[in-house]
Amino acid sequence: MAGGVVEKPAGAYGGSTKNYLNETRGIKNWLITLDHKRIALMYLVAVTSALLLGGFFAIALRTVLWDGAVRDPQDLFLGLRIEQMYNRYFTLHGAVMVFLFIIPGIPASLGNFVLPMQLGAKDLALPRLNLMSLYLYWIGAIFFVGVLALGGLDTGWTLYPPYSLGRDTSIPLILALSAVFILGFSSILTGLNFIVTMHRLRPPGMGMYDMPLFLWALYATSLIQVLATPVIGLTLGLSLIEHVFHIGIFLPEYGGDPVLYQHFFWFYSHPAVYIMILPAMGVQSELIATFSRKHVFGYKAIGWSSIAIAVIGFIVWGHHMFVAGQSPAAGLIFSFLTFFVAIPSAIKVFNWVATMYKGSIELKTPMLYGLAFMYLFGIGGLTGLFLASIANNVHLHDTYFVIAHFHMVMVGSTLNAFFGGVHYWWPKMTGRMYNETLAKIACLLVFVGFNLAFMPQFVAGTRGMPRRYANYSDEFTIFHQWSTVGAYILGAGVLLQVIYLTHSWFKGARAPKNPWGAASLEWQSDSPPDFHNFTKPVVVMAAYDYENWEYDANTGGYELRKEVVETGRSIATVHN
Amino acid sequence: MHFDTLHNQFQAGKLGMWLFLGQEVLFFAALFTAYAVYRGNHTEMFHYGQFFLNWQMGAANTIVLLFSSMTAAWSVRCAQLEQRKGLLLTIAVTWLCAATFMIIKYFEYTHKIHVGSVWGASFNIHDFSELPEKLQKLLTEQGITTTEAANAKLGKDGLGLGTFFAVYFCMTGLHGIHVLVGMGLYAWLFVRALKGSFNRKYYGAVDNIALYWHIVDLIWIFLFPLLYLIG
Amino acid sequence: MSDGHAHSHDDHGHGEALPGTIGHVTPASTLIGVFLTLVVLTVITVAAAQVDVGRLNVVGALAIATVKGSIVALWFMHLRYDKRFNFFIMFGSVLFLLWMVGYILFDTKMYQHDMENYRHNKTVDGKPKPE
Ligand code: HEM
Numbered sequence: 001m002a003g004g005v006v007e008k009p010a011g012a013y014g015g016s017t018k019n020y021l022n023e024t025r026g027i028k029n030w031l032i033t034l035d036h037k038r039i040a041l042m043y044l045v046a047v048t049s050a051l052l053l054g055g056f057f058a059i060a061l062r063t064v065l066w067d068g069a070v071r072d073p074q075d076l077f078l079g080l081r082i083e084q085m086y087n088r089y090f091t092l093h094g095a096v097m098v099f100l101f102i103i104p105g106i107p108a109s110l111g112n113f114v115l116p117m118q119l120g121a122k123d124l125a126l127p128r129l130n131l132m133s134l135y136l137y138w139i140g141a142i143f144f145v146g147v148l149a150l151g152g153l154d155t156g157w158t159l160y161p162p163y164s165l166g167r168d169t170s171i172p173l174i175l176a177l178s179a180v181f182i183l184g185f186s187s188i189l190t191g192l193n194f195i196v197t198m199h200r201l202r203p204p205g206m207g208m209y210d211m212p213l214f215l216w217a218l219y220a221t222s223l224i225q226v227l228a229t230p231v232i233g234l235t236l237g238l239s240l241i242e243h244v245f246h247i248g249i250f251l252p253e254y255g256g257d258p259v260l261y262q263h264f265f266w267f268y269s270h271p272a273v274y275i276m277i278l279p280a281m282g283v284q285s286e287l288i289a290t291f292s293r294k295h296v297f298g299y300k301a302i303g304w305s306s307i308a309i310a311v312i313g314f315i316v317w318g319h320h321m322f323v324a325g326q327s328p329a330a331g332l333i334f335s336f337l338t339f340f341v342a343i344p345s346a347i348k349v350f351n352w353v354a355t356m357y358k359g360s361i362e363l364k365t366p367m368l369y370g371l372a373f374m375y376l377f378g379i380g381g382l383t384g385l386f387l388a389s390i391a392n393n394v395h396l397h398d399t400y401f402v403i404a405h406f407h408m409v410m411v412g413s414t415l416n417a418f419f420g421g422v423h424y425w426w427p428k429m430t431g432r433m434y435n436e437t438l439a440k441i442a443c444l445l446v447f448v449g450f451n452l453a454f455m456p457q458f459v460a461g462t463r464g465m466p467r468r469y470a471n472y473s474d475e476f477t478i479f480h481q482w483s484t485v486g487a488y489i490l491g492a493g494v495l496l497q498v499i500y501l502t503h504s505w506f507k508g509a510r511a512p513k514n515p516w517g518a519a520s521l522e523w524q525s526d527s528p529p530d531f532h533n534f535t536k537p538v539v540v541m542a543a544y545d546y547e548n549w550e551y552d553a554n555t556g557g558y559e560l561r562k563e564v565v566e567t568g569r570s571i572a573t574v575h576n
Numbered sequence: 577m578h579f580d581t582l583h584n585q586f587q588a589g590k591l592g593m594w595l596f597l598g599q600e601v602l603f604f605a606a607l608f609t610a611y612a613v614y615r616g617n618h619t620e621m622f623h624y625g626q627f628f629l630n631w632q633m634g635a636a637n638t639i640v641l642l643f644s645s646m647t648a649a650w651s652v653r654c655a656q657l658e659q660r661k662g663l664l665l666t667i668a669v670t671w672l673c674a675a676t677f678m679i680i681k682y683f684e685y686t687h688k689i690h691v692g693s694v695w696g697a698s699f700n701i702h703d704f705s706e707l708p709e710k711l712q713k714l715l716t717e718q719g720i721t722t723t724e725a726a727n728a729k730l731g732k733d734g735l736g737l738g739t740f741f742a743v744y745f746c747m748t749g750l751h752g753i754h755v756l757v758g759m760g761l762y763a764w765l766f767v768r769a770l771k772g773s774f775n776r777k778y779y780g781a782v783d784n785i786a787l788y789w790h791i792v793d794l795i796w797i798f799l800f801p802l803l804y805l806i807g
Numbered sequence: 808m809s810d811g812h813a814h815s816h817d818d819h820g821h822g823e824a825l826p827g828t829i830g831h832v833t834p835a836s837t838l839i840g841v842f843l844t845l846v847v848l849t850v851i852t853v854a855a856a857q858v859d860v861g862r863l864n865v866v867g868a869l870a871i872a873t874v875k876g877s878i879v880a881l882w883f884m885h886l887r888y889d890k891r892f893n894f895f896i897m898f899g900s901v902l903f904l905l906w907m908v909g910y911i912l913f914d915t916k917m918y919q920h921d922m923e924n925y926r927h928n929k930t931v932d933g934k935p936k937p938e
């Protein structure tokens with residue numbers, strides 16, 4: 001039977017059939033809800049839709065690239081030359097994926113759901129703010145739909161002037177700039193809320209070193225969200241004014257300095273890549289520990305390395321500008337500083353591997369994503385180091401090598417962790433198990449497809465294939481075609497996920513309280529949780545105190561040991 | 577309410593506010609950087625630009641904001657001591673100071689637009705005789721006496737004062753928007769205070785809005801000398 | 808994250824506070840004193856700016872502004888009596904601001920001559936730049 005769980009009447013699992021999903025009904029009750037679980041679920045639907053939209057553009061891009069060597073440049077598609085079409089695709093692909101999917105992705109959906117529960121709390125500290133940030137997200141998303149409807153944008157997601165701003169007033173551009181501004185504030189409010197919650201709603205008896213590492217990661221992410229995002233907000237606000245009124249701050253023809261724009265942009269956008277990866281690393285810590293059934297190795301090292309990444313992330317932005325007019329002196333310092341970022345990242349990877357060592361590893365779907373993460377993040381991180389050395393960068397900048405690098409970290413790592421996290425918390429969020437076999441097949445498709453899509457790009461990049469071109473010389477055909485095949489396989493994997501997850505939502509077997517034997521507090525709630533999160537008093541314990549749980553063949557999941565429930569105390573012997 | 581104590585709730589709101597203020601600092605950071613970059617590389621642009629700014633008005637606004645900052649802090653005190661009248665009075669005075677600030681700002685802005693000393697591409701002096709007197713003198717010493725010649729000297733092919741005014745309008749404009757938001761917040765606070773919503777254990781809104789108002793003041797403390805005084 | 812769970816009422820009111828007041832009550836005399844200090848500092852700023860001492864003008868103005876800002880933060884904003892963490896938020900964001908301003912200023916100064924060169928002679932590193 002799917003998930004190895006026997007179908008039982010609903011009441012057997014949660015004690016009560018009432019839960020946050022059916023507490024109240026009707027669209028209106030969802031739209032004005034302050035419940036973090038509902039907001040998280042709406043976020044999940046929204047960011048997944050963004051993922052599918054961005055994915056659609058990705059497939060379109062790869063399709064155009066199939067025969068880029070032999071195409072007649074005069075070919076028209078929907079009334080535009082193929083190249084013009086292509087420029088719009090990659091801009092929207094990048095912008096939608098970055099601003100609508102990957103930045104809000106894990107924190108706003110998974111984080112929103114589990115953060116309060118991992119603290120044994122009822123909700124985030126500031127629930128109204130949470131709803132407001134969801135609305136801001138929606139407004140931003142609608143603006144992007146507007147950009148699409150009005151014919152798109154061809155500036156690249158980085159929106160560099162003078163090309164982007166120094167043109168006739170363009171409504172899609174104005175919409176896009178405003179959208180990112182608004183989405184930025186959505187992100188700031190989420191981060192702010194998370195920090196306040198972790199400070200003020202930790203239950204008595206839970207110190208900072210008792211929190212799950214996912215929360216450390218979210219904390220570090222939130223710090224970046226609060227402190228870096230305003231910079232992009234202001235930058236794009238200024239860009240908007242520059243574009244409409246030509247005020248002469250970024251546009252050279254009016255006395256402005258376009259390199260200044262790049263400084264501002266990357267002052268945010270480099271830290272933003274850590275907004276993308278840190279939550280993924282947090283998910284990863286949970287997955288590896290849970291499915292190795294072993295106390296996480298190097299708790300403090302993993303926790304503090306998140307904070308270190310957040311801080312160091314602020315001092316390396318210039319590595320995106322080595323050949324963009326930045327002075328050699330600044331480039332040298334930035335190159336040097338960039339190498340430091342790799343240290344805390346590597347610390348994490350070593351500790352995950354050490355956690356698995358001698359663990360009793362269970363290869364459930366989330367764990368498979370976890371393993372893929374480690375391998376792909378290794379490659380992504382190391383190629384980042386190649387790019388960080390200036391001499392290499394002069395050759396590799398703006399080639400497919402860079403594309404492959406950042407897809408290794410953004411897709412190979414973050415998207416992987418997102419999938420892993422969704423599969424891990426799915427039983428908790430929906431109360432249903434998914435089909436494990438199909439899930440494993442999907443995971444395999446994603447993994448194979450991804451590698452096929454991006455490994456050839458490293459080679460193409462080192463041989464000089466530049467990014468953002470629809471046409472190329474014949475020597476690159478083979479790499480592009482492999483890559484396109486890979487993209488299709490990856491796409492098939494994602495579609496398969498959507499199908500079986502949707503199916504499980506309605507028809508899946510009932511999930512037990514704690515199907516994986518995880519020890520963080522959210523697993524003490526029913527699946528799906530009650531509207532107030534917990535129906536019984538929570539036994540506060542440190543994350544990874546796995547000894548408190550034992551397998552119960554009746555429910556097909558894990559239950560707290562009797563002595564733990566009776567004394568209300570952890571009996572674990574190893575602590576963080 | 578899901579906090580176990582009012583004290584905890586108060587501290588949560590306050591922490592949220594401080595994080596928001598940290599965000600504000602970085603929100604302005606890009607503008608301070610733009611200022612530093614253009615001033616650092618084009619001192620003469622700022623030297624000439626400053627002739628257009630009226631430091632008396634800037635100083636008056638500084639005092640107005642400082643005073644309102646005091647009344648804002650006082651409103652917190654009144655809330656804590658449950659002095660209802662005092663609370664209403666301090667809130668009202670803070671609001672009035674904010675309005676005064678904006679009125680003075682309005683006169684500064686309209687004058688600049690009238691003269692034509694504005695941002696980037698739109699910078700275009702309408703009439704030589706409308707230039708600030710000191711500047712007229714300086715230009716005359718350099719043999720510049722006509723409107724065209726002045727524009728050639730100050731405009732985008734010369735000193736590029738358009739960029740100076742871009743920086744000026746963006747910085748003071750963004751600050752001005754913050755003042756307007758502050759006025760909205762104090763108006764709302766006044767209504768709530770009138771209804772008697774606050775007491776010594778529940779006055780988070782008064783405290784947090786005051787914090788916001790202080791940061792608006794704090795930013796102006798830097799803007800004033802940077803823009804009006806050091807040429 | 809060091810403040811732990813806040814059950815401790817660590818910030819009691821001043822002597823004049825009503826029982827059970829949350830937070831620190833600033834005495835009226837302090838408020839007025841702080842305001843007057845700020846006014847005096849403003850006057851000093853304006854006066855100092857009238858004397859031309861070159862670059863020192865900037866340094867002086869920024870120094871006084873920093874003192875004024877700190878006074879506002881410490882007394883009006885209660886940072887003196889507040890949780891240490893709130894102070895760190897402010898301090899940290901100001902550090903990031905300084906790093907941003909400082910580094911970008913440094914970089915633009917370094918590449919300024921390239922721009923000037925290009926503007927006036929249309930050359931980069933002594934070579935004509937292809938259009
Ligand atoms: C191990 C640490 C990392 C290092 C040393 C590193 C280094 C670099 C360097 C030097 C570049 C500039 C390449 C160029 O344009 O010439 C770059 C580009 C990029 N990196 Fe990384 N990186 C690291 C991790 C990450 C992570 C974790 C992410 C995202 C989750 C990421 C996302 C990106 C993106 C999106 C770009 C290109 C942006 C664009 O130009 O459109 N990087 N990286």
Ligand SMILES: [Cu+2]
Nearest residue numbers: 270273319320
């Ligand atoms: Cu980077």
